Amino acid sequence: MIILNGGSSSGKSGIVRCLQAVLPDPWLAFGVDSFVASMPASMQASDAGIEIAADGGVSVGAEFRALEAAWTEGIAAMARAGARVIVDDVFLGGPDSQQRWRKALGDLGVLWVGVRCESAIAAGREVARGDRVRGMAAAQAEAVHEGITYDMEVDTAHTESLVCARAVATRVVG
Numbered sequence: 124m125i126i127l128n129g130g131s132s133s134g135k136s137g138i139v140r141c142l143q144a145v146l147p148d149p150w151l152a153f154g155v156d157s158f159v160a161s162m163p164a165s166m167q168a169s170d171a172g173i174e175i176a177a178d179g180g181v182s183v184g185a186e187f188r189a190l191e192a193a194w195t196e197g198i199a200a201m202a203r204a205g206a207r208v209i210v211d212d213v214f215l216g217g218p219d220s221q222q223r224w225r226k227a228l229g230d231l232g233v234l235w236v237g238v239r240c241e242s243a244i245a246a247g248r249e250v251a252r253g254d255r256v257r258g259m260a261a262a263q264a265e266a267v268h269e270g271i272t273y274d275m276e277v278d279t280a281h282t283e284s285l286v287c288a289r290a291v292a293t294r295v296v297g
Contacts, residue, residue, distance in 0.1 A: 124207075124209070127210065127212065128268070132245040132255065133240040133260070133263075134240055134284055138284045142288045150207040153208065155213055158191070177256065178256075179259030196227050210224075213267055217270045218271060234295060235272065235275075236273060236291055237268055237271065239276055239277070239280070245260035
């Protein structure tokens with residue numbers, strides 16, 4: 124497994140697509156954005172689900188955490204069954220987020236990758252995307268990395284997704 128952690132608009136999804144292109148075997152990709160989009164609309168603006176404030180702050184509730192645990196366990200089960208998996212996540216809970224993954228994954232081999240991007244550059248990408256609340260990228264740029272242990276880090280501020288993906292792929296296949 125490869126788990127990418129980085130703030131909103133840091134470039135994780137681009138790296139995932141490039142990884143799928145450069146890795147020699149097929150890899151499945153799962154992203155937290157797809158997980159959130161799969162939830163009922165009623166949970167996408169609820170204190171029990173996920174709420175995104177006008178300033179880009181994100182808070183999650185108990186129902187979100189319960190579904191997230193099931194999602195995490197499901198992805199871990201696929202990896203245990205032999206699927207190669209890349210996860211694109213945002214560790215809003217800091218070390219607790221990483222610990223939830225560690226618990227679900229047990230002894231599975233994981234490459235932990237931090238995806239960094241300067242706050243101002245991520246904020247510019249956020250505006251260009253047009254599908255994010257302004258302020259989310261800046262709020263998450265450094266906060267999601269606090270207390271996280273990585274095997275490697277990449278910086279997308281001035282490095283293309285493909286170059287980052289090749290660096291990660293080198294760690295995976297040697």
